Amino acid sequence: MIYACEDCGFLFFRVNEARECPSCEKTNIRLANPEEIQRLQKLLEERDKALSKEE
Numbered sequence: 001m002i003y004a005c006e007d008c009g010f011l012f013f014r015v016n017e018a019r020e021c022p023s024c025e026k027t028n029i030r031l032a033n034p035e036e037i038q039r040l041q042k043l044l045e046e047r048d049k050a051l052s053k054e055e
């Protein structure tokens with residue numbers, strides 16, 4: 001599941017239920033909305049592209 005932090009806006013992925021933000025360690029987190037999920041997936045895709053260029 002993909003979560004968003006209400007405090008710092010950090011997006012992160014957890015297989016199990018998340019309790020706190022890995023960035024700011026606050027517990028003010030919620031499930032990401034579709035727009036945020038899309039944004040995160042795009043970021044991950046671009047990171048993968050950058051990584052494959054280095055090889």
Ligand SMILES: [Zn+2]
Pocket residue numbers: 005006007008009010021022023024025026
């Ligand atoms: Zn946070």
